[in-house]
Amino acid sequence: MTGTRKVLITGGGTGIGRAVAEALLRAGGSVVVSGRRLELLAELTASFPGRAFALTCDLTSASDREGLLARARQLLGGLDGFVHSAGVVMHQPPGHIDEASLREQLEVNLVAPLRLGEQALEVLEPGGGMVFISSTIAHRALLTSAVYSAAKAGLLQVMRSLALAGAPRGVRASSVLPGVVDTDMVRTLRLAPGEPLPSEAERATRLEAQLERLGALHPLGRLGRPEEVADAVVYLLGAPWTTGAELVVDGGVLLRE
Numbered sequence: 001m002t003g004t005r006k007v008l009i010t011g012g013g014t015g016i017g018r019a020v021a022e023a024l025l026r027a028g029g030s031v032v033v034s035g036r037r038l039e040l041l042a043e044l045t046a047s048f049p050g051r052a053f054a055l056t057c058d059l060t061s062a063s064d065r066e067g068l069l070a071r072a073r074q075l076l077g078g079l080d081g082f083v084h085s086a087g088v089v090m091h092q093p094p095g096h097i098d099e100a101s102l103r104e105q106l107e108v109n110l111v112a113p114l115r116l117g118e119q120a121l122e123v124l125e126p127g128g129g130m131v132f133i134s135s136t137i138a139h140r141a142l143l144t145s146a147v148y149s150a151a152k153a154g155l156l157q158v159m160r161s162l163a164l165a166g167a168p169r170g171v172r173a174s175s176v177l178p179g180v181v182d183t184d185m186v187r188t189l190r191l192a193p194g195e196p197l198p199s200e201a202e203r204a205t206r207l208e209a210q211l212e213r214l215g216a217l218h219p220l221g222r223l224g225r226p227e228e229v230a231d232a233v234v235y236l237l238g239a240p241w242t243t244g245a246e247l248v249v250d251g252g253v254l255l256r257e
């Protein structure tokens with residue numbers, strides 16, 4: 001990794017964000033992890049005193065978002081990387097998309113990364129990098145993900161504008177587009193609209209089937225692991241002549257018709 005060692009990671013308490021934080025810490029970097037659930041952030045920071053810090057933040061709140069990057073810079077004594085891994089998906093087909101889900105998905109997946117990216121332009125040191133976790137779903141139709149897909153596709157355009165804006169100072173912005181990765185986000189049973197929650201035993205069986213079905217969609221035959229996406233993020237953070245890039249890490253799923 002060239003130079004990028006002090007990094008703020010949203011969604012850093014779980015899944016891909018946590019794997020990014022752990023990879024950076026293993027490589028000798030220092031991190032601020034952000035999310036709503038302090039207990040998850042504290043699990044990580046407790047193992048790396050002096051090199052890992054937690055900042056709680058609800059990314060749907062403009063006042064929580066305000067100054068987040070400056071606070072991270074203060075904690076770390078500088079900031080040369082920003083990773084937006086926080087994200088939320090609610091599977092609802094058109095006709096069943098409720099207003100609160102729509103607003104939350106747009107706020108966390110699109111508005112927050114734009115606003116935090118603007119902060120990053122001001123706060124990141126020259127040569128620093130931002131990485132936004134988009135999704136292969138930005139490029140594919142899925143019946144139940146109109147809002148999530150729109151937000152993740154919009155995020156790619158946000159990333160490109162930030163890349164242009166940051167270029168004169170050498171500040172870079174890119175995206176990673178994962179296929180389906182085995183995290184909490186995917187380990188949530190997808191129910192049909194109005195379907196009551198099944199019994200615990202039935203939930204477990206159906207969830208296993210769901211994971212198997214999702215894994216089989218990928219030509220490489222399985223779900224991704226958070227660490228496999230984290231490797232791509234760490235690469236982009238430290239790639240000095242790469243900006244505006246979309247790095248697909250998807251087990252080949254975009255090869256499918």
Ligand SMILES: NC(=O)c1ccc[n+]([C@@H]2O[C@H](COP(=O)([O-])OP(=O)(O)OC[C@H]3O[C@@H](n4cnc5c(N)ncnc54)[C@H](OP(=O)(O)O)[C@@H]3O)[C@@H](O)[C@H]2O)c1
Binds near residue numbers: 011178183
């Ligand atoms: N897993 C996949 O298959 C997959 C595929 C493509 C893209 N992605 C993207 O990858 C990123 C990471 O997701 P993941 O798979 O690692 O799932 P995850 O474990 O569910 O992570 C989502 C993170 O977002 C944070 N978050 C959600 N709402 C928030 C809010 N209002 N304010 C602050 N933080 C919030 C959560 O922390 P708190 O709940 O503690 O706030 C959590 O740490 C997301 O952007 C997701 O869209 C995932």
